Structure formats: structure tokens, C-alpha cells
Amino acid sequence: MILRQAYLRRLRDDLDRWAQKGLVDPARIPAILKEAEGSGSERGLTSILAVLGVILLGFAAMSFVAANWGEMSKLAKLLILFGGMWASLGVAIWQVRANGTEHPIYAEAAILLAVSLFGVAIMLIGQMYHVGGEYSGGLMLWMAGALVTAWLAPSRAALALAIILAPAWSLAALMENPASLHWQFVIPMSLAGLLVAEMGWRAGAHLLLIAWGVWAAITGVWLVGEREWTGPEAFAVGALFAILVTAKGHLPLRLIAPFEDAMIHWGLLAALGSGVLMLLASEDAQAPLTEYLVVALIFTGAAVATIVMGHQARRLTYLDATALAAMAFFTLAYPYLLAAASAVEWLLVIALFAAAIWAVSYGMRTHDRFSTNLGFVLFAGMALYVYLRTVGTLLDTSLVFIIGGLLLIGLSIGIARVRRQMLTGSTGTGDVS
């Protein structure tokens, strides 16, 4: 809802600006806005109420199971849940027959309830037969049921549930068996990715990327706790993975089209966030493990190859491709630099300032406000970090900011000159994706 309001505000601003430039007929603006608004807000409220209703029914079923009524036989309890699941599917089928795809929210709510009751039934069977603590098997089965339903129906609600359950499954599996990496997550989430792409579902793409992010974070904790990686090694691999995701968002593939914005935004956020965390973990320095080198090299190679492909497809300018590749190589090398010399974290501080400036520049050139804002936030955060680190001597602090300020002013004058030279030059091919 909030995002939709923000979009409509932005659209109004953009339309006014385009009207002033003569790109849009001012007389048509009200019609465009009406089309954009549609009955979205009303539909959004209906959807939210329907989903909340389903969640309450799901909790009701769960409480019913947890009460473990002694008065009712196991078979009766099972039949109630099976009946509820089939009744929900019946409602979905009836809705589909009655409305087709006209009002999918009721069909989706009924499918979501059916898949939720499937999960509750798994828990009930666990309770009835005193199956001990392992949650991962039950969660995997629930997720599989949701994923299969999402594919067969096809249903976005079931797919959303499957995507939400996947990281929970990973977490449970790692807690039960901390010795092994939970790589199995990749299989259902790849299938979920194909379904999201096939549905052309942008919100699903965001949800999927968040799930991948949660899994990456869980895996990072596992690497540090179980495989004895240092913080900088784990965050470096996280940043490389995120750079790879950002680069993939620039590939002109039809499969990636619905994910494009989500991949670039989440990828940048995760890459820069991991960079900051790498900085904060810099005290945890030791010679990197061979295991780190292998994993980091694979991700760096994949990221660089993807960046080159994005550049060849004219989706990434030379500047952006160079910036992303430099980020990847610096990230790969950072744990080694940290182990080899002292005060290396200041190199990373400079690199993060550079990344912030690049993110602002990238956002301005591609009209991507998210990247611009992200760059500004990172820049402000880094300025605060420098201040807090050097606050011991105010003279040093002021010196750092004087040098930084002069450098930036010099940089802006330099860039302006280069830009003028390029514009007056013969062939300026600053293609902007």
C-alpha cells in the first residue's frame, strides 16, 4: 500500500515534469492517473483482509491441533483437517469456475488456506505418533506441497508460502545437523525462481531474493561457527554473491526480465551492506583459508563473466562494469590484505566511499532513485564511521574531512571536465541502460 502510494506520487511528479517538457499532453494526465490508480487501493484492502482471515484460520487449526483433545480420536482429527483442506480446495475451484481470473484473491486465499492446513496436518501427524524434535523434515514436506500446488494451480499465494518456508527449512536443518552446508535450499528455490519468472510476478521476485538473502546470512553464520571462517571472509563471500546478483540483473534475458529491478536493488543493498559489515569485522584478521579462496574465486569469476556479458549487451556502461569488477576484485583480496598489513581497513573505508559515490552516479544516470538514495545513505554512514573512529583527536577528524571534502570537489570538477570533453568529442557513446 505504502509502496503503491509512493509510486503514484512519483508518477504525478513525473507526469508534471514531462508535461512541462512537452512530452505528455497535460489534458491526458488525469486519465493516465486514473488508469494507474484503478481500484488498486480497494483491491489491496480486500487482499489484505482475505490473507489475514486465512492466517487466523490457520492459527485456529494449529491451536485445535495443539490442544490435543483427548475426547477425539486421531482419525477424527485427521479427517477434520483433511476435510478442511479439501473444502478449501473446493472453494478455490468454485471461485475459479465462477469468476475465472476476474477476482483471483478469493481463489488465492482458499488455496493458501488449503496449503496451510496441509502444514498443520503434518504437525498433527507428528503429534499423534510422537515424532521427536526434527522440524526440518516437516518443513521440507510442507514447502514441497506448497511448491507443487503453486506449479499445478498455478497459484501465487502457494508460491509465496513455499518461498517463505524455504529459509525456515534451511535454519531447522542446520540446527539439527550443523556439520553440513544446507545446499538443498538451492533446488526448490531455483524451481520457485522459474515459476516467478513464468508468472511475470515482480513482488514474488522481491520475496524470492529476500529468501536467498536470508539463506546466505544463515550460511554465513554457519561458515563462521562451523567451518571457522573469519567475519571478513564470510562477509566478503556474501558481498561477491550480491555483486553477482546485481550483475545478473543487467543480463538481457527474458527469464530475468521480471527480476531485473529486484536483482539490482537487493544485490546492491546486500553488496554494500556486506562491505560495511566486512569493515566492522576487520579486527577478526587471520590468513584466509583455502576453502575461502576456492569459493571466493568461483563467485568472482562468475561475477566478472556476468559483468562482461552485461557490458557486451550494452546494459552496463564501461564505467559501471569497471566499478562492479573493481568491487569484486577488492572484496576478494580484502581478507588477504587484512592478514598481511595493519590499518588496511582504511583502504576499505576509501573503497566504500568510492562505492557510495558510484552508486549515486549510477542511480542518477539510470534514473534509479533507489541506487541514488542507497549511495547517499552509505556516504553518510561512512562519514559517521570515520568521525566516530577518529573522534579521539578532533584535529585528526577535521583533517580527514578537509582532505575528503577537497578530494570530492576536485573529483566533481574533473568529472565535469571529462564530461564536457566527451560531449564536444566526435562519438560520445555513453549508453545508459
Add this chain to the structure above:
Amino acid sequence: MTEAPIEARAGWLTGFARGGYRVWGLALAGVLMTVLLAQIVMERVAILTDGAEVRLATAPVDPRDIFRGDYVILNYRISTLSLEDLTDTPEAFTEGGLIYVSLKEGANGIWEPVAAAPTLPGHTAGVVTIRGRITSLSQTGPVTAIGEAPRPLEDATGIRLRVDYGIDQYFVPEGTGPALEADRNEGTVSVLVAVAENGNAAIKGIVLNGGDPVYLEPLF
């Protein structure tokens, strides 16, 4: 970044999303979910009806599971094992790995561990093998001095395991957990467990003071 047109969907499942919902797909999803649930139930029922019956010593306490309600934690004597008593190859066991514990009936009717292996051993008369997962693995042995490096595993005089057999929770009707605890406090509690040939186990009932079961699980 370009705004992807709606036509830019991948087309390897022709008409998948554009054809709207599929009634047969919804019905098939329901059938598959039902079959999956039925399969779990039947697997449990098979263990309870065909599995070998063993009696294990335990001492319960009473917590609660947010999803599955009240239950009693069953802490078995065989949940903690000293490997040196059960195997000549302690290095074959890892934390998070599987363990197959062979049980033999003692004089008091309680089954005790006699051997342990990382894979399912062959069938021996009078022996029932139960499968578990090693949740923790710790060394026992001479105490190291302060500042001295921990001894390598092969120097340990013993290795202690915590094992989860998937039978450590006994779910009870809401509010009846304390009653079972009171029973426990009055005497010894043991658990009837059915064990399938592949080592999978399921709880069959609760026994007090070696007598008849006070809780006996119906199949349905």
C-alpha cells in the same frame, strides 16, 4: 535498466500463467498432498504394528511445543553413550552423523546398548538395532592443565555421545503433562518403543514401575 514488458515472460511452459487457473491442477495438488500425508501415517502405523518391541528407561520433564501442544520430554538412558564400551572404531562417528545402536534385553526387561555402528549392521537374533542422530560428541579423559592445548581425539580415554532417536517427545492432552510427571515422581517410568528393521523407532506406550502400560497408543 529497462522496464520489462509483460510479454517478456519466459515461454517454456506455454500458456502456464496466461491461461488462468487449472481446476484439474488444483484437484491434483489436493490428491498429492493427501497421498503425502497418508504415506507418513502409514509409515508410522507400519512401525507400530510390525516393529520389534523394546522397553527403554527414562526420566521425563514437562515443557510445551508451540505447534504441537503439551508434551513430556523423554530423556532415555541410551540417549547418552560412552563409545569405548560399544565400538572399536570411535573415529567413524561424527557430530550430526547417523548412529545405529544395537540393544539387548536386560534382566529387568529394560533394553540396554551392546554395540554401535555408523551403518546398519546385519540382523542378529535377540538384538534390535535403533537408528539415531549424534547431536553432540565430547571427549572424556585426563584433565589438561591450564594453558595446555586440548588433547587430540585419539588421545582421549573416552568419547561421550548425545543421540536423538526421534522418540524424545511424548505428546499428551492439554494439562495432563503434570499428572504424568506426578506418576513419574512416584516410581520409575519406562517407554515401550517399536523399532522397524531399518532402525526407525516410534513410541508405543508409557509403563510405570515395570507393570502394564498406563498410556497405550491407539493406531488411529
